[in-house]
């Protein structure tokens with residue numbers, strides 16, 4: 481891969497001011513849980529019709545009387561709630577899969593066959609055994625349906641600024657990359673008061689896509705995003721150490737410390753955990769003289785980018801945001817990419833699957849206590865990690 485190919489041209493932040501938002505009209509959401517509600521609200525904000533389904537009648541009821549009105553002030557009759565078995569098929573501009581990770585690939589295969597205009601599958605895309613990943617990727621390619629993943633941090637306003645700031649950087653000048661998503665999962669359980677604890681959901685099982693490495697894989701994805709931006713390419717070596725919590729009720733990793741090496745030889749670190757309070761979501765690009773840092777929620781409803789200029793002057797840029805804005809930005813980005821066609825998106829299915837290869841490699845490394853390599857020519861399956 482040459483330098484030009486490594487530094488993929490990212491057109492994803494083109495202005496959506498003049499975007500034909502109305503080109504998307506009908507959206508179907510699988511999963512009336514926490515993310516289903518966030519994305520239903522974002523879609524309604526953009527004026528789209530929303531059908532949301534769930535296999536659990538209690539989740540549908542909770543959406544209408546509890547989650548949605550508490551978060552957004554009132555229930556919205558523009559959202560149609562149905563059981564999984566009654567949900568309409570065909571004619572959707574966007575299908576969103578917001579269910580637990582171990583259900584994503586099966587639902588995605590089914591949804592692709594409906595031939596929607598586009599699809600968004602939540603993170604982590606699949607389980608660490610990568611079951612179904614290659615099949616979904618190949619089918620989406622053969623049907624030419626743009627598919628996105630829920631790594632929304634890389635399409636936020638602060639990330640947009642980062643991408644501009646990183647344009648002049650050359651991979652060989654970058655000395656290291658560091659990303660952390662360290663956040664106690666108490667916040668997740670506060671948002672899901674109906675759950676008794678990690679054992680009541682996929683979160684308590686790494687094999688189902690839970691644990692720190694799967695649940696907070698935003699950090700791996702952000703590391704990859706920065707690596708692409710500076711032209712350092714894909715991660716080809718992973719070394720991981722994890723702390724596993726195991727009992728007859730749960731089996732997950734609560735701390736995942738990873739080092740990565742890329743195609744150009746850049747070495748860096750990534751840490752994810754579900755134990756740190758207060759949370760710290762942070763990224764840093766170290767250059768020979770200068771640095772660039774991204775601080776997510778540095779203050780309530782504020783992201784910051786802090787960078788030095790010519791070794792001395794420190795500049796701080798603030799980006800106001802709210803939780804609803806995160807998801808509105810994400811859907812606006814999807815519209816922008818779909819409208820333009822053939823544009824590389826940092827939340828493309830391919831990028832999300834590259835994150836899954838790193839997740840799978842990290843577990844393999846932590847369990848074998850060896851460095852694990854990734855061979856991207858082998859596709860999105862276990863053969864690619866060795």
Ligand SMILES: NC(=O)c1ccc[n+]([C@@H]2O[C@H](COP(=O)([O-])OP(=O)(O)OC[C@H]3O[C@@H](n4cnc5c(N)ncnc54)[C@H](O)[C@@H]3O)[C@@H](O)[C@H]2O)c1
Pocket residue numbers: 510511512513514515516533534535536539564578579580581583587602603604630631632672695
């Ligand atoms: N991008 C983000 O910032 C973000 C935030 C929250 C959650 N997520 C991701 O979204 C996914 C769901 O998380 P959540 O917190 O919303 O979980 P949740 O438990 O609140 O909701 C999931 C819902 O899916 C339903 N469901 C399960 N199988 C289904 C099926 N086959 N068809 C229809 N509904 C089905 C469940 O009954 C449940 O109501 C996870 O992958 C999670 O990591 C992403």
